[in-house]
Amino acid sequence: MLSNIALRTALRCSVGVLRESAPPALLSGHKVSSASGSFAFAAPARRYARTAKTKVQGPESQLGDLSPAMLKLDYAAVPLAQTTDDVVKRLLSLELASHSEKLALKKEQLIAKVQRDESDRNSVEVQVAILTARIRNLQEHLLKHHKDKANKRRMLMAIDKRKKLLKNLRLERYDAFENVCEQLGITYTFPPEYYRRATRRWLAKKAFCIKVFQEVQKQKAEQKLKLKQSAETAETQTASQ
Template sequence: MKSPVPIKWVRPVKVPCTHPEKSGDLQPLKEIDLSRFPLEFRDSEELKSADDNVKRILSLEFFNRKNTMEALINEYKDSVKRHILDEESPEVRVAVMTAYIRDMQRYLELNPKNKLIKVRLKESIDKRKKLLKNLRTWDYKCFEWILEKLGLIYKPMPPIDVYRRVERKRSLRMLTTKYCEDIVSKKFVEYKEILENQQESFLEEKIKTLEWIMKEEKYCGVNPTVTPSDIEKTKEDLENLKASRSKK
Protein backbone atom coordinates (compact mmCIF):
# COMPACT_ATOMS: atom_id res chain seq x y z
CA MET A 1 0.00 0.00 0.00
CA LYS A 2 1.21 3.45 -0.88
CA SER A 3 1.16 6.14 1.77
CA PRO A 4 -0.99 9.20 0.95
CA VAL A 5 1.51 11.44 2.75
CA PRO A 6 3.82 13.10 0.18
CA ILE A 7 7.05 12.35 1.99
CA LYS A 8 10.12 11.04 0.24
CA TRP A 9 13.07 9.99 2.37
CA VAL A 10 16.53 9.68 0.88
CA ARG A 11 19.35 8.23 2.92
CA PRO A 12 21.99 10.92 3.54
CA VAL A 13 25.30 10.47 1.80
CA LYS A 14 27.97 9.09 4.10
CA VAL A 15 30.87 11.52 4.39
CA PRO A 16 34.23 9.66 4.24
CA CYS A 17 37.08 10.44 6.62
CA THR A 18 39.11 11.90 3.77
CA HIS A 19 36.79 14.91 3.53
CA PRO A 20 37.36 18.03 5.67
CA GLU A 21 33.69 17.95 6.76
CA LYS A 22 34.45 14.72 8.63
CA SER A 23 37.93 15.29 10.01
CA GLY A 24 37.93 19.08 10.33
CA ASP A 25 41.19 19.59 8.39
CA LEU A 26 40.95 22.78 6.36
CA GLN A 27 44.44 22.45 4.88
CA PRO A 28 46.15 19.60 3.02
CA LEU A 29 49.45 18.07 4.05
CA LYS A 30 52.38 20.45 3.73
CA GLU A 31 54.75 20.00 0.82
CA ILE A 32 58.29 19.51 2.03
CA ASP A 33 61.41 20.59 0.17
CA LEU A 34 63.16 17.39 -0.96
CA SER A 35 66.49 19.17 -1.21
CA ARG A 36 66.63 19.31 2.59
CA PHE A 37 68.63 16.82 4.63
CA PRO A 38 67.09 14.17 6.89
CA LEU A 39 66.92 14.87 10.61
CA GLU A 40 70.11 12.92 11.38
CA PHE A 41 72.14 15.02 8.89
CA ARG A 42 70.67 18.49 9.37
CA ASP A 43 73.30 19.59 11.93
CA SER A 44 76.25 18.04 10.12
CA GLU A 45 79.15 20.44 9.70
CA GLU A 46 80.78 18.29 7.00
CA LEU A 47 77.77 18.58 4.70
CA LYS A 48 77.94 22.36 4.72
CA SER A 49 81.25 22.27 2.85
CA ALA A 50 80.55 19.08 0.88
CA ASP A 51 80.20 18.79 -2.88
CA ASP A 52 76.82 19.51 -4.51
CA ASN A 53 76.50 15.91 -5.68
CA VAL A 54 77.12 14.66 -2.14
CA LYS A 55 74.51 17.07 -0.78
CA ARG A 56 72.00 15.89 -3.34
CA ILE A 57 72.64 12.19 -2.62
CA LEU A 58 72.20 12.80 1.13
CA SER A 59 69.05 14.88 0.66
CA LEU A 60 65.49 13.65 1.13
CA GLU A 61 65.21 13.13 -2.61
CA PHE A 62 67.21 9.89 -2.34
CA PHE A 63 65.82 8.70 1.01
CA ASN A 64 62.70 6.63 1.59
CA ARG A 65 59.29 7.90 2.60
CA LYS A 66 59.89 7.26 6.30
CA ASN A 67 62.64 9.89 6.47
CA THR A 68 60.51 12.37 4.54
CA MET A 69 57.63 11.83 6.95
CA GLU A 70 59.91 12.28 9.96
CA ALA A 71 61.09 15.63 8.62
CA LEU A 72 57.53 16.68 7.92
CA ILE A 73 56.33 15.71 11.41
CA ASN A 74 59.26 17.59 12.91
CA GLU A 75 58.18 20.67 10.94
CA TYR A 76 54.64 20.41 12.36
CA LYS A 77 56.04 19.98 15.87
CA ASP A 78 58.35 22.97 15.56
CA SER A 79 55.41 25.21 14.65
CA VAL A 80 53.58 24.55 17.95
CA LYS A 81 56.07 23.30 20.55
CA ARG A 82 56.44 25.31 23.76
CA HIS A 83 60.21 24.98 24.02
CA ILE A 84 63.03 23.24 22.19
CA LEU A 85 62.69 20.01 24.20
CA ASP A 86 58.90 19.84 24.11
CA GLU A 87 57.77 16.40 22.94
CA GLU A 88 54.72 15.50 25.07
CA SER A 89 52.59 18.64 25.35
CA PRO A 90 49.00 18.45 24.02
CA GLU A 91 49.87 20.88 21.24
CA VAL A 92 52.72 18.70 19.96
CA ARG A 93 50.58 15.56 20.13
CA VAL A 94 47.80 17.26 18.15
CA ALA A 95 50.35 18.44 15.56
CA VAL A 96 51.80 14.92 15.14
CA MET A 97 48.31 13.41 14.79
CA THR A 98 47.41 16.08 12.24
CA ALA A 99 50.44 15.24 10.11
CA TYR A 100 49.58 11.52 10.15
CA ILE A 101 45.90 12.17 9.44
CA ARG A 102 46.59 14.38 6.44
CA ASP A 103 49.14 11.91 5.12
CA MET A 104 46.62 9.06 5.36
CA GLN A 105 43.95 11.22 3.71
CA ARG A 106 46.24 11.89 0.79
CA TYR A 107 47.10 8.20 0.55
CA LEU A 108 43.41 7.17 0.55
CA GLU A 109 42.64 9.55 -2.28
CA LEU A 110 44.98 7.44 -4.41
CA ASN A 111 44.11 4.08 -2.82
CA PRO A 112 40.48 4.29 -1.66
CA LYS A 113 40.12 0.50 -1.15
CA ASN A 114 42.75 0.16 1.56
CA LYS A 115 40.58 -0.80 4.56
CA LEU A 116 43.44 -0.91 7.05
CA ILE A 117 44.35 2.74 6.44
CA LYS A 118 40.66 3.68 6.62
CA VAL A 119 40.39 2.17 10.09
CA ARG A 120 43.61 3.82 11.25
CA LEU A 121 42.47 7.18 9.90
CA LYS A 122 39.12 6.92 11.72
CA GLU A 123 40.84 5.99 14.98
CA SER A 124 43.36 8.84 14.63
CA ILE A 125 40.60 11.40 13.99
CA ASP A 126 38.70 10.21 17.08
CA LYS A 127 41.84 10.32 19.25
CA ARG A 128 42.69 13.83 18.08
CA LYS A 129 39.09 14.92 18.70
CA LYS A 130 39.26 13.57 22.25
CA LEU A 131 42.57 15.35 22.87
CA LEU A 132 41.16 18.61 21.51
CA LYS A 133 38.13 18.20 23.76
CA ASN A 134 40.38 17.91 26.82
CA LEU A 135 42.52 20.83 25.68
CA ARG A 136 39.36 22.90 25.23
CA THR A 137 38.51 22.23 28.88
CA TRP A 138 42.03 22.82 30.23
CA ASP A 139 43.12 25.88 28.25
CA TYR A 140 40.62 27.47 25.87
CA LYS A 141 43.02 30.13 24.55
CA CYS A 142 45.57 27.45 23.65
CA PHE A 143 42.77 25.41 22.08
CA GLU A 144 41.77 28.31 19.80
CA TRP A 145 45.41 29.01 18.96
CA ILE A 146 46.16 25.42 17.96
CA LEU A 147 43.08 25.32 15.71
CA GLU A 148 44.18 28.50 13.94
CA LYS A 149 47.82 27.40 13.72
CA LEU A 150 47.10 23.98 12.21
CA GLY A 151 44.03 24.98 10.16
CA LEU A 152 41.48 22.82 12.00
CA ILE A 153 37.78 22.94 12.85
CA TYR A 154 36.65 21.28 16.06
CA LYS A 155 33.44 19.28 15.62
CA PRO A 156 32.45 17.69 18.95
CA MET A 157 30.51 14.48 19.14
CA PRO A 158 26.80 14.94 19.97
CA PRO A 159 25.67 13.94 23.49
CA ILE A 160 24.66 10.33 24.02
CA ASP A 161 21.07 11.26 24.85
CA VAL A 162 20.81 13.30 21.62
CA TYR A 163 22.67 11.12 19.14
CA ARG A 164 20.52 8.75 17.09
CA ARG A 165 21.44 6.40 14.29
CA VAL A 166 20.12 7.31 10.87
CA GLU A 167 17.30 4.83 10.30
CA ARG A 168 14.59 4.84 7.65
CA LYS A 169 11.62 4.10 9.92
CA ARG A 170 12.60 6.62 12.58
CA SER A 171 13.28 9.28 9.97
CA LEU A 172 9.92 8.67 8.29
CA ARG A 173 8.16 8.96 11.65
CA MET A 174 9.91 12.27 12.35
CA LEU A 175 9.12 13.61 8.87
CA THR A 176 5.48 12.54 9.19
CA THR A 177 5.18 14.26 12.57
CA LYS A 178 6.69 17.42 11.13
CA TYR A 179 4.37 17.23 8.12
CA CYS A 180 1.31 16.96 10.39
CA GLU A 181 2.52 19.82 12.59
CA ASP A 182 2.98 22.00 9.51
CA ILE A 183 -0.58 21.22 8.39
CA VAL A 184 -1.97 22.13 11.83
CA SER A 185 -0.01 25.39 11.98
CA LYS A 186 -1.11 26.27 8.43
CA LYS A 187 -4.76 25.64 9.37
CA PHE A 188 -4.37 27.82 12.45
CA VAL A 189 -2.92 30.67 10.36
CA GLU A 190 -5.72 30.40 7.81
CA TYR A 191 -8.40 30.33 10.54
CA LYS A 192 -6.78 33.32 12.24
CA GLU A 193 -6.93 35.28 8.97
CA ILE A 194 -10.65 34.40 8.59
CA LEU A 195 -11.40 35.62 12.11
CA GLU A 196 -9.40 38.82 11.58
CA ASN A 197 -11.38 39.52 8.40
CA GLN A 198 -14.62 39.11 10.38
CA GLN A 199 -13.57 41.44 13.21
CA GLU A 200 -14.99 44.61 11.64
CA SER A 201 -18.41 43.11 10.84
CA PHE A 202 -18.49 41.45 14.27
CA LEU A 203 -17.93 44.78 16.08
CA GLU A 204 -20.57 46.49 13.96
CA GLU A 205 -23.06 43.73 14.77
CA LYS A 206 -22.06 43.93 18.44
CA ILE A 207 -22.81 47.68 18.57
CA LYS A 208 -26.27 47.13 17.09
CA THR A 209 -26.97 44.28 19.52
CA LEU A 210 -25.86 46.29 22.55
CA GLU A 211 -28.01 49.25 21.50
CA TRP A 212 -31.00 46.94 21.06
CA ILE A 213 -30.41 45.31 24.49
CA MET A 214 -30.12 48.70 26.20
CA LYS A 215 -33.33 49.90 24.51
CA GLU A 216 -35.26 46.74 25.50
CA GLU A 217 -34.03 46.86 29.10
CA LYS A 218 -35.11 50.49 29.39
CA TYR A 219 -38.52 49.69 27.86
CA CYS A 220 -39.09 46.72 30.24
CA GLY A 221 -37.88 48.66 33.28
CA VAL A 222 -35.29 46.14 34.46
CA ASN A 223 -31.86 46.78 35.87
CA PRO A 224 -29.60 47.70 32.92
CA THR A 225 -26.77 45.29 32.05
CA VAL A 226 -25.53 47.37 29.12
CA THR A 227 -24.40 50.96 29.67
CA PRO A 228 -23.59 53.68 27.12
CA SER A 229 -19.92 53.37 28.11
CA ASP A 230 -19.94 49.77 26.86
CA ILE A 231 -21.26 50.92 23.48
CA GLU A 232 -18.72 53.76 23.32
CA LYS A 233 -15.89 51.36 24.12
CA THR A 234 -17.00 49.00 21.33
CA LYS A 235 -17.20 51.92 18.89
CA GLU A 236 -13.70 52.99 19.94
CA ASP A 237 -12.40 49.44 19.30
CA LEU A 238 -13.99 49.53 15.85
CA GLU A 239 -12.36 52.88 15.00
CA ASN A 240 -8.96 51.64 16.18
CA LEU A 241 -9.34 48.49 14.05
CA LYS A 242 -10.20 50.54 10.96
CA ALA A 243 -7.27 52.90 11.59
CA SER A 244 -4.77 50.02 11.99
CA ARG A 245 -6.01 48.37 8.77
CA SER A 246 -5.79 51.62 6.83
CA LYS A 247 -2.15 51.98 7.95
CA LYS A 248 -1.38 48.43 6.72
Protein backbone atom coordinates in the same frame (compact mmCIF):
# COMPACT_ATOMS: atom_id res chain seq x y z
CA MET B 1 7.53 -22.64 -60.01
CA LEU B 2 10.56 -23.91 -61.89
CA SER B 3 10.93 -20.60 -63.71
CA ASN B 4 11.13 -18.69 -60.40
CA ILE B 5 13.83 -21.03 -59.05
CA ALA B 6 15.89 -20.65 -62.24
CA LEU B 7 15.60 -16.85 -62.06
CA ARG B 8 16.86 -16.79 -58.45
CA THR B 9 19.87 -18.98 -59.25
CA ALA B 10 20.75 -16.76 -62.20
CA LEU B 11 20.63 -13.62 -60.04
CA ARG B 12 22.86 -15.22 -57.41
CA CYS B 13 25.45 -16.20 -60.03
CA SER B 14 25.47 -12.67 -61.48
CA VAL B 15 26.00 -11.13 -58.04
CA GLY B 16 28.98 -13.45 -57.41
CA VAL B 17 30.54 -12.55 -60.75
CA LEU B 18 30.18 -8.82 -60.06
CA ARG B 19 31.81 -9.21 -56.65
CA GLU B 20 34.80 -11.09 -58.07
CA SER B 21 35.28 -8.58 -60.93
CA ALA B 22 34.79 -5.47 -58.77
CA PRO B 23 37.86 -3.19 -58.35
CA PRO B 24 39.49 -2.80 -54.93
CA ALA B 25 38.20 0.78 -54.70
CA LEU B 26 34.66 -0.58 -54.81
CA LEU B 27 35.31 -3.09 -52.03
CA SER B 28 37.07 -0.51 -49.86
CA GLY B 29 33.84 1.45 -49.45
CA HIS B 30 34.03 4.20 -52.12
CA LYS B 31 30.83 5.23 -53.85
CA VAL B 32 30.31 4.13 -57.45
CA SER B 33 27.56 5.51 -59.70
CA SER B 34 24.59 3.27 -60.23
CA ALA B 35 24.54 4.09 -63.99
CA SER B 36 27.53 1.83 -64.64
CA GLY B 37 25.57 -1.16 -63.36
CA SER B 38 27.65 -1.68 -60.18
CA PHE B 39 26.61 -1.56 -56.56
CA ALA B 40 26.99 1.58 -54.41
CA PHE B 41 28.44 1.17 -50.91
CA ALA B 42 27.99 3.67 -48.08
CA ALA B 43 31.03 5.76 -47.21
CA PRO B 44 32.75 4.76 -43.96
CA ALA B 45 32.12 7.01 -40.98
CA ARG B 46 34.98 9.22 -39.97
CA ARG B 47 36.57 8.40 -36.63
CA TYR B 48 37.34 11.68 -34.98
CA ALA B 49 40.06 11.76 -32.31
CA ARG B 50 38.74 11.48 -28.78
CA THR B 51 39.56 14.22 -26.33
CA ALA B 52 42.08 13.25 -23.69
CA LYS B 53 40.58 12.69 -20.27
CA THR B 54 41.73 15.25 -17.76
CA LYS B 55 42.98 13.73 -14.53
CA VAL B 56 41.11 14.74 -11.44
CA GLN B 57 43.56 16.59 -9.25
CA GLY B 58 43.07 15.96 -5.56
CA PRO B 59 44.12 18.22 -2.70
CA GLU B 60 47.76 19.17 -2.46
CA SER B 61 49.99 16.90 -0.45
CA GLN B 62 51.26 18.07 2.92
CA LEU B 63 54.78 17.20 1.69
CA GLY B 64 54.51 19.53 -1.30
CA ASP B 65 56.01 22.51 0.53
CA LEU B 66 59.22 20.61 1.36
CA SER B 67 62.07 21.81 -0.85
CA PRO B 68 64.17 19.07 -2.52
CA ALA B 69 67.33 20.93 -1.47
CA MET B 70 66.55 20.47 2.25
CA LEU B 71 68.68 17.96 4.11
CA LYS B 72 67.24 14.90 5.78
CA LEU B 73 66.29 14.99 9.44
CA ASP B 74 69.34 12.97 10.53
CA TYR B 75 71.82 15.25 8.70
CA ALA B 76 70.19 18.65 9.22
CA ALA B 77 72.17 19.36 12.42
CA VAL B 78 75.51 18.05 11.06
CA PRO B 79 77.75 21.02 10.05
CA LEU B 80 79.89 18.86 7.76
CA ALA B 81 76.86 18.09 5.57
CA GLN B 82 76.59 21.78 4.65
CA THR B 83 80.14 21.98 3.26
CA THR B 84 80.29 18.76 1.22
CA ASP B 85 80.30 18.60 -2.56
CA ASP B 86 77.11 18.65 -4.61
CA VAL B 87 76.95 14.89 -5.18
CA VAL B 88 77.04 14.01 -1.48
CA LYS B 89 74.67 16.85 -0.62
CA ARG B 90 72.22 15.52 -3.20
CA LEU B 91 72.37 12.07 -1.59
CA LEU B 92 71.68 13.59 1.83
CA SER B 93 68.88 15.89 0.63
CA LEU B 94 65.16 15.22 0.21
CA GLU B 95 65.56 14.83 -3.55
CA LEU B 96 66.47 11.16 -3.11
CA ALA B 97 64.73 10.63 0.24
CA SER B 98 61.97 8.11 0.88
CA HIS B 99 58.41 8.94 1.84
CA SER B 100 58.96 8.02 5.49
CA GLU B 101 61.94 10.37 5.75
CA LYS B 102 59.95 13.24 4.27
CA LEU B 103 57.06 12.48 6.65
CA ALA B 104 59.42 12.52 9.64
CA LEU B 105 60.71 15.96 8.64
CA LYS B 106 57.15 17.25 8.16
CA LYS B 107 56.19 15.91 11.58
CA GLU B 108 59.08 17.81 13.18
CA GLN B 109 57.97 21.00 11.44
CA LEU B 110 54.43 20.66 12.85
CA ILE B 111 55.79 19.91 16.32
CA ALA B 112 58.01 23.02 16.20
CA LYS B 113 54.93 25.18 15.57
CA VAL B 114 53.02 24.18 18.71
CA GLN B 115 55.54 22.86 21.28
CA ARG B 116 55.92 24.83 24.51
CA ASP B 117 59.74 24.74 24.50
CA GLU B 118 62.55 22.97 22.65
CA SER B 119 62.52 19.96 24.99
CA ASP B 120 58.74 19.50 24.90
CA ARG B 121 57.86 16.11 23.36
CA ASN B 122 54.93 14.81 25.42
CA SER B 123 52.48 17.69 25.80
CA VAL B 124 48.95 17.63 24.42
CA GLU B 125 49.91 20.10 21.69
CA VAL B 126 52.75 17.87 20.46
CA GLN B 127 50.48 14.78 20.46
CA VAL B 128 47.91 16.68 18.37
CA ALA B 129 50.63 17.70 15.88
CA ILE B 130 51.86 14.09 15.53
CA LEU B 131 48.31 12.81 15.02
CA THR B 132 47.63 15.55 12.46
CA ALA B 133 50.63 14.53 10.34
CA ARG B 134 49.56 10.88 10.55
CA ILE B 135 45.92 11.62 9.64
CA ARG B 136 46.85 13.71 6.60
CA ASN B 137 49.26 11.04 5.40
CA LEU B 138 46.54 8.37 5.66
CA GLN B 139 44.03 10.63 3.88
CA GLU B 140 46.39 11.02 0.92
CA HIS B 141 46.94 7.26 0.88
CA LEU B 142 43.20 6.52 0.88
CA LEU B 143 42.59 8.85 -2.06
CA LYS B 144 44.67 6.47 -4.20
CA HIS B 145 43.72 3.21 -2.44
CA HIS B 146 40.13 3.70 -1.32
CA LYS B 147 39.64 -0.01 -0.59
CA ASP B 148 42.34 -0.16 2.08
CA LYS B 149 40.09 -0.86 5.07
CA ALA B 150 42.91 -1.35 7.59
CA ASN B 151 44.41 2.11 7.04
CA LYS B 152 40.93 3.64 7.00
CA ARG B 153 40.32 2.16 10.43
CA ARG B 154 43.67 3.54 11.68
CA MET B 155 42.77 6.98 10.32
CA LEU B 156 39.37 7.00 12.07
CA MET B 157 40.96 5.90 15.35
CA ALA B 158 43.54 8.69 15.06
CA ILE B 159 40.78 11.25 14.36
CA ASP B 160 38.82 10.14 17.44
CA LYS B 161 41.93 10.34 19.61
CA ARG B 162 42.72 13.84 18.33
CA LYS B 163 39.14 14.94 19.04
CA LYS B 164 39.44 13.83 22.67
CA LEU B 165 42.77 15.62 23.09
CA LEU B 166 41.39 18.83 21.57
CA LYS B 167 38.28 18.64 23.74
CA ASN B 168 40.33 18.36 26.94
CA LEU B 169 42.71 21.10 25.79
CA ARG B 170 39.77 23.38 25.04
CA LEU B 171 38.36 22.93 28.53
CA GLU B 172 41.69 23.39 30.33
CA ARG B 173 43.67 25.91 28.21
CA TYR B 174 41.54 27.69 25.65
CA ASP B 175 44.32 29.98 24.41
CA ALA B 176 46.56 26.98 23.64
CA PHE B 177 43.61 25.28 21.92
CA GLU B 178 43.09 28.27 19.61
CA ASN B 179 46.83 28.47 18.86
CA VAL B 180 47.00 24.76 17.95
CA CYS B 181 43.98 24.97 15.64
CA GLU B 182 45.38 28.08 13.94
CA GLN B 183 48.93 26.78 13.48
CA LEU B 184 47.93 23.30 12.26
CA GLY B 185 44.90 24.37 10.20
CA ILE B 186 42.40 22.27 12.17
CA THR B 187 38.66 23.03 12.18
CA TYR B 188 37.14 21.85 15.45
CA THR B 189 33.49 20.76 15.20
CA PHE B 190 31.29 20.08 18.20
CA PRO B 191 29.90 16.54 18.50
CA PRO B 192 26.12 16.10 18.24
CA GLU B 193 24.06 15.75 21.38
CA TYR B 194 22.71 12.34 20.44
CA TYR B 195 24.17 9.81 18.04
CA ARG B 196 20.83 8.06 17.40
CA ARG B 197 17.21 8.97 16.86
CA ALA B 198 15.29 9.49 20.10
CA THR B 199 12.32 7.09 20.02
CA ARG B 200 9.55 6.74 22.65
CA ARG B 201 10.95 3.48 23.86
CA TRP B 202 14.41 4.99 24.27
CA LEU B 203 13.03 8.03 26.12
CA ALA B 204 11.00 5.81 28.48
CA LYS B 205 14.03 3.62 29.15
CA LYS B 206 16.19 6.68 29.82
CA ALA B 207 13.61 8.12 32.26
CA PHE B 208 13.42 4.75 34.07
CA CYS B 209 17.22 4.54 34.33
CA ILE B 210 17.38 8.09 35.75
CA LYS B 211 14.72 7.23 38.33
CA VAL B 212 16.59 4.08 39.36
CA PHE B 213 19.84 6.05 39.65
CA GLN B 214 18.18 8.65 41.87
CA GLU B 215 16.72 5.96 44.17
CA VAL B 216 20.12 4.30 44.49
CA GLN B 217 21.70 7.65 45.36
CA LYS B 218 19.06 8.22 48.04
CA GLN B 219 19.74 4.80 49.57
CA LYS B 220 23.47 5.46 49.58
CA ALA B 221 22.92 8.83 51.24
CA GLU B 222 20.74 7.22 53.94
CA GLN B 223 23.37 4.55 54.58
CA LYS B 224 26.09 7.19 54.89
CA LEU B 225 23.91 9.14 57.31
CA LYS B 226 23.30 6.05 59.46
CA LEU B 227 27.01 5.22 59.52
CA LYS B 228 27.81 8.78 60.49
CA GLN B 229 25.24 8.75 63.29
CA SER B 230 26.49 5.40 64.58
CA ALA B 231 30.07 6.71 64.54
CA GLU B 232 29.01 9.82 66.48
CA THR B 233 27.16 7.74 69.09
CA ALA B 234 30.18 5.48 69.46
CA GLU B 235 32.42 8.54 70.00
CA THR B 236 30.06 9.96 72.63
CA GLN B 237 29.97 6.64 74.47
CA THR B 238 33.74 6.36 74.54
CA ALA B 239 34.03 9.99 75.64
CA SER B 240 31.53 9.46 78.49
CA GLN B 241 33.42 6.41 79.74
